[in-house]
Amino acid sequence: MSKFKRKFCLTLFYGFITLGIVSIFSMVPLQSQVVMSTEPPVLNNFTDVVKAVRPAVVGVTATKTIELNDDDEKYVPELFELFRDRDEDSFKIGGAGSGFLISQDGYILTNNHVVDGADNLQVKMSDGKLYKAKLIGTDAEIDIALIKIKGKGFPYLTLGNSDDAQVGEWVMTMGNPISYEWSISVGVVSGLNRRMLGLGGSALDSFIQTDAAINFGNSGGPLVNMRGEVIGINTLIIRSSSSGAIEGMGFSAPINMAKDAIPQYKKNGRIIRGYIGALLKDSDDGIMIKEVFNGGPADVDGLKVNDIILTIDGKAVENSSSVIRTIHQCKPGKKITLEILRDKKAMTVKVKLTDRSEALGFNAG
Secondary structure: OOHHHHHHHHHHHHHHHHHHHHHHHHOOOHHHHOOOOOOOOOOOOHHHHHHHHHHHEEEEEEEEEEEOOHHHHHHOOHHHHOOOOOOOOEEEEEEEEEEEEOOOOOEEEEOHHHHOOOOEEEEEOOOOOEEEEEEEEEEOOOOEEEEEEOOOOOOOOOEOOHHHOOOOOEEEEEEOHHHOOOEEEEEEEEEEEEOOHHHOOOOOOOEEEEOOOOOOOOOOOEEEOOOOOEEEEEEEEEEOOOOOOEEEEEEEEEHHHHHHHHHHHHHHOOOOOEEOOEEEEEEOOEEEEEEEOOOOHHHHOOOOOOOEEEEEOOEEOOOHHHHHHHHHOOOOOOEEEEEEEEOOEEEEEEEEOEEHHHHHOOOOO
8 A cells, every 4th residue: 555545544544533532522412511510609809708798788776665663763774864754664775786688578687686575676788778677587596587678679698508618618707796887807617516505505506616706786697608608697706704805706507597497487487396305415325315304295205314216207316416406397296206225125105296495485486
């Protein structure tokens, strides 16, 4: 074969290979070639985050009327005496916090302690406009409330997934600390799943800890990541018992807790949870009942201290927190089946749950 023919045949051969490869890839659906991300892009710096978040962060002012009788007169703070007519038998007290819009039709998340007991709620937008707000639902135990203002087309924030939060990631808070409106502070996620049981907290606590400054008036404001997504609601701070100084420890309620609460707030005005009436702890043997509350469902239906819980309705449980979550997701009145170990003997106990808020006396709306 001549040199020219060999060159021609090789060119033709590689041409067919190239066409074959192109043909193979041309048959692959377009969506298989491109991986689409559903997450918002990470913003370049905190100035970008501020621009994205600020329009949807609001100030919340709550006022409450205190009725007085003759015995109360000596307890009226001197400051209020300056503003109260001597002939009046009541006076108003006020508080301020923060919040953020979560929908274009005016739903706002904030803390329960910001709005608790208020006769009047007022929301101030970042452009200075004022709106009267209505309380939709609240729960004292998780300290999250939902309020609403009338209107359409409001800017709102994207609710992220707090389960994806990682220790060490950058975060930003925004709110109205000590009336310095729309202030920001930055820091990192310092810890996850923090509980405040030794500080008057709840068994439901699962806070995000941050060193981003949270001060009075920040309550109810958003904790956002570098995508501008809300991962928490700024809720409380730790103060030194001796100096009163803030210790650089702030805590935010995880936004997934709020996402679970919102539908119930809209439907019931509160969160309805199942309640078993027992204190649990994780032990080497499993999930142990540490205490049974007198007259509660566990007591009435025969659970005992030192029983080990193995399954709930046939499903294995990982730890005491998972048991609590499972029970809380059940409606009051439901009978759950517990497989337990008692003195190393397996047995089954059925327990009829009651309403947690009613049983514990929490103001749940």
